[in-house]
Amino acid sequence: MLSVMTRWLDPDEQQTWRAFLTASRALMETLDRELQRDAGMPHAYYEILVRLSEAPQRTLRMSELADAAGSSRSRLSHAATRLEASGWIRREDCPTDRRGQLAVLTDEGFAALRAAAPGHVAGVRRHLFDQLSPAQVDQLRRISEALADHLTGS
Amino acid sequence: MLSVMTRWLDPDEQQTWRAFLTASRALMETLDRELQRDAGMPHAYYEILVRLSEAPQRTLRMSELADAAGSSRSRLSHAATRLEASGWIRREDCPTDRRGQLAVLTDEGFAALRAAAPGHVAGVRRHLFDQLSPAQVDQLRRISEALADHLTGS
């Protein structure tokens, strides 16, 4: 029986895995903290506003928004409640599906995003792109796409 | 004044950044969910147990443990309260520093880790290493080390 034997990580794999854990956790925590400090929103909410801002009429169905922002339905529902309370989005009934809800980015929400974006982009540049060679950026894209394909495709 | 102008991400950088976000979020969520389902602990708690299991006497000072597990002091303190309630660790007074606390992995904690490890390692292999070429694994290590150096060194 081979299936009962675990193939452990060899020392190189260990090091890679732990470095990845450390780096991705530190990167996300740093960006999250900067965004919270400078714009009063967590990164997940920033991403919701970004996706809405890119949509036609700055409007998306809740499920489309959840998929676009890489969020569960429940998470988005809770987030939308808070974003609505902040006045950054509003909900509207979907005219073509009575189950549906539309999330609409308000002018205040767009303004909040406009105010948050430069600092956040600067952070992404400083903490990610400035630390890597152009070749490494390209490698990271391919690696990320391979992982995302596997994880979101299954 | 150049400093007021934001250097936005070009389309390639956008794609890289979004792919990285999607991949790292999906990877961590998947592993976290698997660990929660199969071993009843979140990934952050698993990491705490791992670091303790590798320490002499399976014992570490709270701050050393926090650093090793990439956790804030507060986070570790809360986690330790829960892990102690599960019987997986216990706290002891530090003999050389009366402010200090030692976290000790119990036999039950070691057993829980032993039970969790094979499934988790299989998940890391399946969702990460199996999706990448050996060259990509090497690239990912170098990329992660560069990012971690920058983020944790500053």
Add this chain to the structure above:
DNA sequence: CCGGTTTAGTTGAGCATTCAACTAAACCGC
């Protein structure tokens, strides 16, 4: 050795996320 500063760790409040349960509407086969 005394007072200010730093370090160790904890705590509570508030917020974000997960999971499971739920309502309601659309879809689909017959």
Add this chain to the structure above:
DNA sequence: GCGGTTTAGTTGAATGCTCAACTAAACCGG
């Protein structure tokens, strides 16, 4: 078009995290 199934979205409870405030002990300069 009726009844079972799927899809859309929300909700509440439980859990984990962050931040700021706090206690207590160690350190350190004069």
